[in-house]
Amino acid sequence: MIGFVGVGVMGEPICRHVASKSGKEVRAYDLASAPLARLAAHGVKAAASVQEIAEHSEVVYLSLPGELEVKEVCVGRGSLLMHMRPASYILDLSTVPMALARELESRFAARGIHYIDAPVARTRAAAEAGTLSVMVGCAEALFARVKPWLEYFATEVTRCGPAGAGQALKLINNMVLFQSVAALAEALALIRRLDLDPAKALAVLSKGSADSFALRNHAMKAMLPNEFPERAFSVEYALKDLGYALGLARTAGVELTGLKSAKTLLEKAAAAGHGGEYFPVIAKVV
Template identity: 55%
Template sequence: MAMTSFQRIGFVGLGVMGEPICRNLARKSGLPVTAFDLDPHPLERLGQYGVQSAADIAAAATDADVVFLSLPSGAVVEQICRGPGGLLAAGRQGLVIVDLSTSSVDVTRALAADFARQSIAFVDAPVARTRAAAEAGTLSVMVGADASDFERVRPLIATFANEITLCGPVGCGQVVKILNNMILFETVVAIAEAKAIAERAGVDPALLFDTLAKGSADSFALRNHGMKAVLPGVFPERAFSVEYARKDLGYALRLAGETGVDARGARTVDGWFEEAIKAGDGAKYHPVISARIGASKPDPDRQS
C-alpha cells in the first residue's frame, strides 16, 4: 500500500499503457479509483480490481483529489482539460493532476499556468518503456513539478514505476521524455542501416546484432527494437506505432526549433516516418521503417 496524503484517485485514459497503470494503482495504492474511457472494455476488465466506472471526465474528477491522465497526445490532453466538462471546469481547489502522456512542452506549461490560477497543481510525468513494463510496474517516469508536489505524488507513481526522476519544474519531464524518444528513434535508424549494409556485404544480421551487443554499440534499442523487431521483421499493430512515434518526434523538432538547435538527425528519422505513413504502415510498430531502409537505394548525390 502506498503511503500518501490522497484519499481518492481519478483516472482518464485506459489505452495500451493506461489500463495496466490504472490496474497497478488500484491494486497497490490502497485507495479507491474511479476511471473514465470512451471504450467500455478496459473499464469492464478493471472492475474486478475495484475500479469504478465514471460516466464522463468530470465524474472521474468530482470526488478525486488526484487525477491521472494517460492520453495519446498533447492535443487530447488539452481537449480533456479545456473542453466543455473538462478538468479546468470540473476541477476544484487543491486538486493535483498528473499527466502521464507525452505532450509538447509549451502546451504542458500553458496548462499548468491556467490550473495554477485555480489553485490546482499540474504535474507532467510522462512514462517510458513498454506495455510489458507497465504490466509489471517497472516503468520509468520523468517528472516535471515543484519538489513538494513531486513528493506527494511519488508514492502513487511508485505503484507502476521503479525509476522515478524529478527532472525540474513543470515541463521538464516532457523535455526529458521527448529527448529520450528522439534518441531511441535515431538509434533505430542506425540499427536498420547497419542491418541493411551487413546483409548486402555478406554478414548475417543475427551475428551482427549479437556481436554489436558485446561491444560499444550495445544499447536498449539494439536488444529490444533491433533483436525483437528489426531482425525478425515483426512490426505488430497495438504497439508504439509510426504515427505515435512521429507525433513525439514532432515535439522534439518543435523544441529544437524553439531552442535554436539544428536537429538534422531527427529530421532524417521524420523523413522515414513520413514515408512509412504514406506507404500505409502508420499503424505498425515504429521499427517498421527498417524495412524501407533495407529496401532503399543510395542517393548518388550524397556519395563521396
Template identity: 50%
Template sequence: MTTNSLGFIGLGVMGEPMCRNLARKSGSAVHAHDLDSAALQRLAADGVQSAGSIAAVMKHADIVLLSLPSGEVVQQLAQQPDGLLANTRAGQIVIDLSTSPVDTTRALAKAFADKGVTFIDAPVARTRAAAEAGTLSVMVGADAATFERVKPLIATFATDIALCGPVGCGQVVKILNNMVLFETVVALSEAKAIGERAGVDPTLLFETLSKGSADSFALRSHGMKAMLPGAFPERAFSVRYARKDLAYALKLAQETGVDAKSARIVDEWYQAAIDAGLGDQYHPVVSRLLGGKT
C-alpha cells in the first residue's frame, strides 16, 4: 500500500505505537511531531522523520493524523497562530484520532472546509497493547469517499473500522462506548464489594459471572485483569482521562435532552478517586473506593 506523504502529531501512549504501525505498513514517508523527543528518537528506527513543528508537518504531509490528549488540545493546536489551520493547504485531509467533543469536531470540520481541507474524526478504542499489535477499533465520522480513501491507512493500526456517519458521528459512538464501559466498571466494582462483604471470593464471583449473562469485555479485562490483582498502573487510561471522556458524554446527553443519571453517578466516583489521590491511576481503581479502600 502506498499513498501520499503522511504526518502524525501526538506520540503519547497511543500515538507512538499507531505512528510506528503506520510507518511500517503504509509504504509512505511519515513526518511526526511531538514535544517528547524520546518518542521521536524511538520511531526513527522505523523510518519516521522528525518534524520540528506543526508547520513542518503540515508542509510535508498530504494526510495528517492527530493523536492528542483531548478535544481542547486539538482545538488549541488547530487555532493557534502557528497551528494547523494557519499552515494547511487545500486538498489536505486531517484525521483526528483523539476523543473530542462532538460540537468541537463539527466546528473544526467547518473551519477546515473553509480552507478546502477535509477534517474527519476517527477516535480509537482498546488498549495500548492493541495499538502496538495493530488491533484497535476505530469509529469514523466522514463522507463515504473520504472514508474509503483513509481506511487503508487506519487499517495499519486497527482491525475493526466502522463508518458511523458524517463528521462528528465517530465521536458520538466513541463517547458512548466509553460511557457504557465506565458505567459497567462501576457496576462491577459494586458487585465485587457486595460479594466480598457477603462472604464470596471475588475471583470466584467474576469467573462465575463470566459464564452467565453478566459477561462482558469490562468484566474480563477491567475486572479480572485489574480489579482482582489490584493492578492500577499509571500511564494507562487514568481516572482523569476517563473523567474527561465522561464529561463529553454528559455534555452530549445534556445537548440531546437525555437525563444520564448513571453517568453522573460514575462522575461522582471519579471525582472521589481524584480527591483521594488516585486520579493518575488506571480508572478501574475506583473499585478501591467502593470496597472501602484508598
C-alpha cells in the first residue's frame, strides 16, 4: 500500500497521479476533509491518522507546509518513525531546511527506514499536468529504486547528491525565483510609469536575454492580468522558504543581499494584507 500525508495545493494533484498510475491502493491523510472527498473519486481512501498510514504503507509520500508539520508527522506522537516497518520508504516532497532533512534521514536509517528528501519545483499547473521537477537527496543506490515512484507526477527527476542535497537545491531554486520575480515586479512598475504597453513590453523582454521561466509564468500569467489566487504559492509560503534559504546561507557564511531585498518586498506585501495571495502580488507594492 502507498500512503500520502498532506493533500493541499500541491499534494492533492500529486496524490491523484500516484493513485492513477501506481496500480496500488492509496490512502491519504489530511486535516482538511474537502481534498480527501475529491480524491475519493479517484480511488484514494481516507486514513484516520498518520499512524494508520505508517502501519500499512510500504511507501509514504509527504507534501506538507513546512518544518513544523514535517517534524510532527515524522517524529511526533503517533509518527512515521514510531510505526513504519523497516525497509519501507518515505519520499518527502515538502520544502524544509537541509539540516532537518539530514537529521531525519539519519534517524530513520537507524530503524532501517529509507527517508529521501525529494522537494518539488514548478507550479500548481505543473502538478496538475504531472510535469513537476523533483530534486532528490539520497544515496545513489536508492535513487534507481525511488525514481519511478517520482515519475508518476514529474518529467524531471534529478539526484542532486546525498541526503539534504535535494532540499539545498530546492531552496537555491526558490532563492533565484524570488529575486527574479522581484526584478520583474520592478520592471513592470517602470513600464507602467512610462506609459508603455505592459503586454507588449513583456513580449519584447521574452525575446531577449531577460527571458525566463518567471517572466513567462509569474509575470505574464499573474502580474500582467493582476490575478493572484489564494490556492497557489502564497506570500506566507514564500517568506517561509526564504527564511530557510537565509538560514542555509548563514550556515555557509554567505551574505545574500539580493535575497534580502526580495524579502523586504514580500514582507511589505504581507503587511498590506496580501499574505495569503500568490506571491507575485508583490507587484502591487512596488
